[in-house]
Amino acid sequence: xxxxxxxxSDRISVxxxxxxxxxxxxxxxxxxxxxxxxxxxxxxxxxxxxAQKSRPSMVISDIEMPTMTGxxxxxxxxxxxxxxxxxxxxxSTLSEPEDIIRGLHCGADNYVTKPYDPEFLIGRVHALLxxxxxxxxxxxxxxxxxxxxQYKVNASSQQVLNLLVSTFENAVEKNNELIMTNQELAxxxxxxxxxxxxxxxxxxxxxxxxxxMSRDLDAAAKVQxxxxxTESPESARIEFAWKYLPCDELAGDFLNFxxxxxxHIAAFVVDVSGHGVASSLLSVTVGRLMTxxxxxxxxxxxxxxxxxxxxxxxxxxxxxxxNRRFPMADQNGLYFTIVYGVLNVETLEFRYVAxxxxxxxYAPRKGAPKLLExxxxxxxWFDLLEWEEQCLKLEPGDRLWLYSDGVPEAMDPDMNQFxxxxxxxxxxxxxxxxxAEGASLLMRTVERWGRDGSLRDDVSVLGLEAR
Numbered sequence: 001x002x003x004x005x006x007x008x009s010d011r012i013s014v015x016x017x018x019x020x021x022x023x024x025x026x027x028x029x030x031x032x033x034x035x036x037x038x039x040x041x042x043x044x045x046x047x048x049x050x051a052q053k054s055r056p057s058m059v060i061s062d063i064e065m066p067t068m069t070g071x072x073x074x075x076x077x078x079x080x081x082x083x084x085x086x087x088x089x090x091x092s093t094l095s096e097p098e099d100i101i102r103g104l105h106c107g108a109d110n111y112v113t114k115p116y117d118p119e120f121l122i123g124r125v126h127a128l129l130x131x132x133x134x135x136x137x138x139x140x141x142x143x144x145x146x147x148x149x150q151y152k153v154n155a156s157s158q159q160v161l162n163l164l165v166s167t168f169e170n171a172v173e174k175n176n177e178l179i180m181t182n183q184e185l186a187x188x189x190x191x192x193x194x195x196x197x198x199x200x201x202x203x204x205x206x207x208x209x210x211x212x213m214s215r216d217l218d219a220a221a222k223v224q225x226x227x228x229x230t231e232s233p234e235s236a237r238i239e240f241a242w243k244y245l246p247c248d249e250l251a252g253d254f255l256n257f258x259x260x261x262x263x264h265i266a267a268f269v270v271d272v273s274g275h276g277v278a279s280s281l282l283s284v285t286v287g288r289l290m291t292x293x294x295x296x297x298x299x300x301x302x303x304x305x306x307x308x309x310x311x312x313x314x315x316x317x318x319x320x321x322x323n324r325r326f327p328m329a330d331q332n333g334l335y336f337t338i339v340y341g342v343l344n345v346e347t348l349e350f351r352y353v354a355x356x357x358x359x360x361x362y363a364p365r366k367g368a369p370k371l372l373e374x375x376x377x378x379x380x381w382f383d384l385l386e387w388e389e390q391c392l393k394l395e396p397g398d399r400l401w402l403y404s405d406g407v408p409e410a411m412d413p414d415m416n417q418f419x420x421x422x423x424x425x426x427x428x429x430x431x432x433x434x435x436a437e438g439a440s441l442l443m444r445t446v447e448r449w450g451r452d453g454s455l456r457d458d459v460s461v462l463g464l465e466a467r
Contacts, residue, residue: 365397
């Protein structure tokens with residue numbers, strides 16, 4: 001029995017196709033709270049496999065995805081006699097009229113423009129489930145002329161009506177937003193007129209301030225770099241190597257590793273949303289809280305019962321406390337992902353928690369590297385979240401790679417992602433090299449992937465090896 005009084009068999013199943021981990025997790029949580037049984041696939045091809053194995057009551061799909069787009073997924077379902085009656089909602093940032101026609105052509109039943117209010121989308125889901133769609137058979141093809149081009153649309157009358165009504169609702173919502181924006185612009189214009197009278201005298205002051213800000217940014221970047229690791233913990237059993245490359249002067253990434261006591265070493269990578277000063281300040285603040293100094297307010301260690309002793313705080317409690325201290329509402333909408341672990345240098349047990357962070361790569365001395373997927377939302381999204389603590393027993397020669405999403409999500413000039421598969425291939429190539437050489441190779445490969453010479457996100461890599 002669920003919290004709203006329904007059994008699992010009564011819950012309507014919804015399949016989400018979304019390549020953004022964060023957006024998929026947020027939508028999954030909202031739909032689950034609304035009483036739906038939710039399954040998530042990270043691209044259209046995987047979503048198609050899921051639908052063929054277990055027929056969902058509805059499909060909600062992003063349009064722009066690797067491997068198979070939302071249009072292709074919709075077309076594949078609507079041409080399958082057993083699946084074509086499943087209601088299908090498209091999600092996209094696209095807004096051209098031709099996009100609506102493409103949605104009709106592939107058989108979509110509804111259309112929601114990003115960014116969207118989750119409650120608005122849930123309302124669309126309920127409305128579509130209450131609308132009979134028939135058996136999915138198409139009427140005669142419709143001839144549509146748009147912007148001087150003719151299109152043939154293979155869709156039923158009900159699908160055309162549903163999609164056009166949803167498009168109209170989108171237009172109304174965006175128009176209301178535009179009206180509010182225009183009102184704000186009118187007020188801003190009045191203010192700007194008054195400010196323009198002072199603009200000439202302020203320009204000289206602005207030049208001085210910009211010069212000062214540039215110097216301050218350079219100084220802040222140097223301070224941030226100085227907080228990164230300078231030496232490895234003294235341990236004959238563990239070796240560390242790391243690389244750190246910000247995409248701007250200040251980074252939203254932060255990493256560190258250090259000894260908590262004679263038997264335990266902590267390691268973590270933090271990735272704050274966004275870029276610039278605000279993200280950098282939050283990353284540094286979190287990094288400075290993650291200190292091995294024992295005190296009543298310390299996150300990682302607490303004073304033990306005996307003088308000089310320390311008590312190691314479990315990783316799951318550390319992340320819970322971070323979530324309590326840094327709610328997104330109090331951080332101007334910023335949140336962060338983190339992977340934090342504690343390694344016992346005697347038993348080589350690595351206990352860790354990943355909160356919305358890319359999976360850890362485990363590279364055994366003998367065998368192929370693999371991703372250790374750990375479900376969990378980012379820190380700051382919701383109160384009273386719970387994470388699961390994982391435990392991995394290492395053997396001599398085994399390696400672990402912690403990294404920010406700037407690695408798998410790095411883009412080449414054609415907007416292709418570096419991806420998890422390519423990451424595993426590079427890690428496997430590093431197995432015959434030293435840990436430091438492996439970290440350098442991984443960073444160089446990511447940099448070369450963006451052949452235009454610019455990174456769109458910070459890149460952090462932290463490797464550890466059991467000797």
